[in-house]
Structure formats: structure tokens, C-alpha cells
Amino acid sequence: MNIEENAVALLLRSPRLDVGTIMDVLDLGDREFREMMLRNPRIHELLDARREGTLPSIPVEPKQCLACSEWFIPYASERYCSDPCKAAGKIQNA
Structure with a gap:
């Protein structure tokens, strides 16, 4: 494959x-x-x-943004709600 x-x-x-x-x-x-x-x-x-019509749906659960603590629906395994929060997270983790 x-x-x-x-x-x-x-x-x-x-x-x-x-x-x-x-x-x-x-x-x-x-x-x-x-x-x-x-x-x-x-x-x-x-x-x-x-x-x-038997394709199982994968439940999506809200997550809390690691930078601003807002709740959001993640895309894939995102840990931040937006690009600015992702940038802030990189600064915090540096």
C-alpha cells in the first residue's frame, strides 16, 4: 500500500x-x-x-486551548484553537 x-x-x-x-x-x-x-x-x-450507510461516525469532543483556555472543536489533533494561540504556545514552550 x-x-x-x-x-x-x-x-x-x-x-x-x-x-x-x-x-x-x-x-x-x-x-x-x-x-x-x-x-x-x-x-x-x-x-x-x-x-x-454503515460508516461509523467518529465523535468529536471539544478541547480546551492550551494557550488561551477557550474551548474549541479540534481539527485532527490540534492543541490550539487558532494560529495566534499556536504561535503563543511555541513561545511559551521555548
Whole structure:
């Protein structure tokens, strides 16, 4: 499994992203995507789960910003609510 296949599998886990958006983000053509799906059973399983509506949603819980202590909904594993707080965190940790 190459890095593009890993990226596709990770992005397909998100019910918020449609397949067309994933293909655009990764600059994949229809043929490339179909070949990837045939090669990689995990991608095929995720597409089937999306089609059947059985894709488990990953709950998102609010976190407290380490710099300003405000609560926010993180993107991925962000620890800061904004770029200014991230910069302040770098200064505090230096």
C-alpha cells in the first residue's frame, strides 16, 4: 500500500468528505481511483460502508486551548484553537 492509498483510506473514513472531494484533493483520476479500489480491500470496504450507510461516525469532543483556555472543536489533533494561540504556545514552550 503506497502513501496515496493510505491517504484515501484515511479520508474515506470521514463521512463529511465525499469521494469526489477526496479525488480532487489528492489529484486522482477516475481510472487511478478505480485501480486503487481493486488493489486495496480496505478502500473497497470503506466505499461499501459509505454506500450502505454503515460508516461509523467518529465523535468529536471539544478541547480546551492550551494557550488561551477557550474551548474549541479540534481539527485532527490540534492543541490550539487558532494560529495566534499556536504561535503563543511555541513561545511559551521555548
